[in-house]
Amino acid sequence: MAQLTQLTDSYQRKMDYLRISVTDRCNFRCQYCMPEDIKFQDKSRILTLEEMLTFAEACLQLGVTKVRVTGGEPLVRKGVVKFVGWLKDLGFEDVTMTTNGYLLEEHLDGLVEAGLDRINISLDTLQPEKFAFITRRDHFGKVWSAVMAALETPLSPVKINAVAMRGVNDDEIADMAKLTMRYPMHVRFIELMPLNGDTDGSRFRKLFISGKEILERVQRELGDLEPVEKEDPAAPADEFRFEGAPGTFGIITPVSEPFCARCSRLRLTADGKIHPCLLTDLDVPVKEAIRSPDPIPAIHEVLWKTARVKPPAGLTLPEEARNRTMSQIGG
Numbered sequence: 001m002a003q004l005t006q007l008t009d010s011y012q013r014k015m016d017y018l019r020i021s022v023t024d025r026c027n028f029r030c031q032y033c034m035p036e037d038i039k040f041q042d043k044s045r046i047l048t049l050e051e052m053l054t055f056a057e058a059c060l061q062l063g064v065t066k067v068r069v070t071g072g073e074p075l076v077r078k079g080v081v082k083f084v085g086w087l088k089d090l091g092f093e094d095v096t097m098t099t100n101g102y103l104l105e106e107h108l109d110g111l112v113e114a115g116l117d118r119i120n121i122s123l124d125t126l127q128p129e130k131f132a133f134i135t136r137r138d139h140f141g142k143v144w145s146a147v148m149a150a151l152e153t154p155l156s157p158v159k160i161n162a163v164a165m166r167g168v169n170d171d172e173i174a175d176m177a178k179l180t181m182r183y184p185m186h187v188r189f190i191e192l193m194p195l196n197g198d199t200d201g202s203r204f205r206k207l208f209i210s211g212k213e214i215l216e217r218v219q220r221e222l223g224d225l226e227p228v229e230k231e232d233p234a235a236p237a238d239e240f241r242f243e244g245a246p247g248t249f250g251i252i253t254p255v256s257e258p259f260c261a262r263c264s265r266l267r268l269t270a271d272g273k274i275h276p277c278l279l280t281d282l283d284v285p286v287k288e289a290i291r292s293p294d295p296i297p298a299i300h301e302v303l304w305k306t307a308r309v310k311p312p313a314g315l316t317l318p319e320e321a322r323n324r325t326m327s328q329i330g331g
């Protein structure tokens, strides 16, 4: 395939990582992500998987090498396993998925066969009752079973993402970290971002706990952790290992130490908008280009326009006035 000039933004950041939100729908209602009574978009507004693939192909030609399939919950979208195979067949080096795990176990073999390179499973607690409180769904058992099953596949080691919340799951930070001593798991605590429609910011301020504090608490309770060198310098997680442990423990600090200076990300929303930055509401519509008679050059034009407007590093996430949910943006 023809490789054109590498997509690079106005601040010389290479844009080589695409996150595709294949649906805004979800079978959970995590409190930090969406309100219980969320209204999903009408299905007629959502791109087909073929249209998403055309967009991905245009990105690949501009030097995007990594793609993450996300949502909403990606596994509720019919045909998503096949979609992973299409992305691999196109030639992406790294195709990964972020899932809440509820539908994962039944799709594991298909995902492995399709060529998925890695999986991130979101799991904020090891306590079933708390799981039901956070996700508003009583499905801990099914998710845990999927995590254990994934460890038996070529997708192991598995990444576990936990959103840290003071007074909710901060008492489990050490228990979650201990999983890395037993299993080949990369457990990462993510700082809570004020993106759930919590527009006055008060809930966010009450729940927020910094990555630095998380790390200090783990070290206080479990002893020293050795830093793990990053394979990919653009990776947002700072990772550590207990001596001899099969897994690693990490923190992701989008609020206290935003990684904007090395941000290489582009996000495609399910309804056909490019979202170049999590910290702003900026969107660049691309549906029309995807549906045009000669879509690839039309998408390239939109991608370069997006690169020009991608905001610089140094912005901070406003605590107020954010009505977006993470499920709409694609995590």
Ligand code: SAM
Pocket: 026, 032, 033, 070, 071, 072, 073, 074, 098, 099, 100, 120, 121, 122, 161, 162, 163, 190, 191, 192, 193, 194, 195, 196, 326, 327, 330, 331
């Ligand atoms: N449904 C899938 C899942 O939960 O893994 C994929 C989409 S979800 C929006 C992607 C990631 O965003 C999850 O790991 C979730 O924990 C994280 N997330 C959602 N809302 C967040 C928030 N307010 N702050 C930090 N992370 C958040």
Ligand code: SF4
Pocket: 026, 027, 028, 029, 030, 033, 034, 071, 072, 073, 100, 122, 326, 327
């Ligand atoms: Fe659904 Fe994932 Fe959002 Fe939870 S974090 S509500 S599982 S999209």
